[in-house]
Amino acid sequence: MVPHLITALTGPINELEQRILDATPVIERWFRLEWMEHTPPLYCSVDIRNAGFKLSPVDTNLYPDGWHNLSADTLPLAVQAAQAAIEKICPEARNLMIVPENGKPSSFYLASLARQQEIFRMAGLNVRFGSIDPAVKRAVNYTLPDGEKLTYEPAQRSEYRLGLKHFDPCTILLNNDLSTGVPGILEDLHEQYVLPPLQAGWTVRRKSRHFQSYEEVAKRFGKLIGVDPWLINPLFSTCGEIDIHEPSGGECLRTNVDAVLTKIRRKYKEYGINEKPFVVVKADRGTHGMGIMTVRDVKELADLGTAAGRARLGDVPRGEVLIQEGVMTNERIHDAVAEPVVYMIDRYVVGGFYRVHADRGDDESLNAPGARFVPLAFSHSAQLPKPGPKAGASAPNRFYMYGVIGRLALVAASYELEATDPELEAMA
Template sequence: MVPHLVTALNGPIKELEQRILESLPAIERWFRLEWMEHTPPFYSSVDVRNAGFKLVPVDTNLFPGGFNNLNPDLLPLSVQAAMAAIEKICPEAKNLLLIPEKHTRNSFYLQHLQTLVRIFTQAGLNVRLGSLDEAVTEPTALALPDGGSLSVEPLVRKRGRLGLKDFDPCTILLNNDLSAGIPSVLEGLHEQYLLPPLHAGWTVRRKSRHFQAYEEVAKKFAKLLGMDPWLINPLTVGVQGLDFTEGQGLEALKDHVDQVLTKTRRKYKEYGIQEKPFAIVKPDAGTYGMGIMTVRDAKEMEELNRRCKNKMAVIKDGQPVHEVIVQEGVVTHERVNEAVAEPVVCMMDRYVVGGFYRVHADRAADENLNAPGASYVPLAFAQSTQLPRPGEAPGASAPNRFYMYGVIARLGMLAASYELEATDPDAEVYA
């Protein structure tokens, strides 16, 4: 399904699409060269916002969910990408241990796990699920909406290896973002590949660091295309030392919100954009769309009520929020069945394998859509990411639009690889 765009794709975004299509060979060569120098995350997903004048990533997830929302016809793309990723890491791999989130009763998440199991099974691996939940003491069947089931088993740690009873994997795939910390059972593993690495989890990872890396990537890419990097980069700053419950650090937060809004107004004036600028405040670590606030005026920070402070103070797994990022808000003018929508692009290794629209009928174009009540519509990415149509006018073709989404998502994935290299505790440091 192709979304209905409220605003025509004109101005900077139309020029951006034209430039990307004209530069396609140079772009693909640029990515190839970058991947020769940097290792892509094993799998990832990127939330993209299309404002009609600007196209940017607003979140990069290294423990992606939602693979069940991909177009079923695109499963071969995922299987092929999984084969390439596994062959690069462990060509002799036979067994793969998949470790999901602790709380796996959500039917949508179970379908996501079912899809991952199908992908890696068809890629030639024996796949079993092991749980970090200490309440799982024996194989436990989890019912799936289609009438099938998944079996989750207790983990078994023997010396330096992690597996299940009678199951010794070469590769361990985490689908748990480690928001609650790094379990000791995952530390100090020997001769096993743990993907993504522990420092990709939210115990170590920070969005502020990611968007610093993304800014570097955006500048390189913009130089290649001879364009303003702002068109693909949301202004982002980090703020530390906060305590929403006690009101600590809110004055500094207000100042940073004001700075982001002022810079955004300046760019809007430069490009003749009539939208009202806004900022998004969200935790520097964590996901699930929790603790996110839309701010249209810095003065709003002086009037936070108790409910809003409580919402911002704690996120997933009860983790307190002391660090946030303030990010330039980017509206989405995309609609699916008249509901506000944003594309989510899924990747494995360095390949785009599909995507979907996150749709929310009760949210506005300047609000977070990753919230209860969201629904999901598969994107027809098969021809779009592989076969853009350079001869067509900008804005006239869904494949061209989707190719742009794939380019922006890959820039986000490349930034994640920069970020992981910078935080790798085993990386060699040269004086």
């Protein structure tokens, strides 16, 4: 069951919410059938933007942190979802090893790991942290803000298994996005489950491939409930491997930015939207919210070869870039712009929070220093969507809709991982 969360309702409501509420039985059956054919990632978080006239994911994270920002009320759901996942993967499992990010962890990240450990421990597993960072030679103890201890231990490799001293896990849970490559210590583990699979790491994964899968899902879902897929799908394009700081790369960027902006303008005209369209240029691989540029007119890219143009590009990296339709946010908390982030374990939505940033505009990325996080708390009196009330009259209805969009991104992630599965590619 999707949790239905409560917060102040903000922003205009369009008829999309009503369509989703009216189609709830059809939608839930559709998801059931999808999960009969496809395997969801073990866990996932999705950044969602509600512009008032459209609602869509803008980023899908297969190695989510921030678990400590979820409301404590959501913990039972997370535990139940974790139990369901474990029963499918390795029902006899006793031990789980979580592989954290390399480098010295921040207090934020440690708090997230502690919540992950709590979830899987309550689901019935012994949980320890095995670091694959070459710098971790022996056990390292960290103290959390609440005084609790969390220990990193160096992962140890045998011929076919990975574990810790006196600790042999059934499953390896990666919370490390492998952005620097897949280390040999994780390869050829024929007798253990590694989740998410190695092709989910940024060595292989591309945002453009995910949104290509999501576009396919959005088209099918739009046809299912009778809505324009654009209302739930951000348009995008990509240039492949280029250097946008060089003339040829700049030309490719300008061409694609112009094409996406033209498509958005047509949609805005079709729906009578008076906002100025924009696109977001960002790395096609994960960069933790860094290296993002907003463009409203292709003329802004005319001088990329100059010092001023290079300064505007800032830290947008060389290499593959994604040109994605910008989706503004109508959400506000105490006059600060906000966006919902939905968390899932297996095929279940288990909670979420608002990412809030007082110093950012409604057309800017909120995943930046200075962001704060407001848990989406449960409404104890109304946890189920209500088909009777008019759209926008019920917070549970609003967040049921957010959960649907999050799960659509989860389905897209399952398609994406299947498309890049080396074993399936070998069989094709």
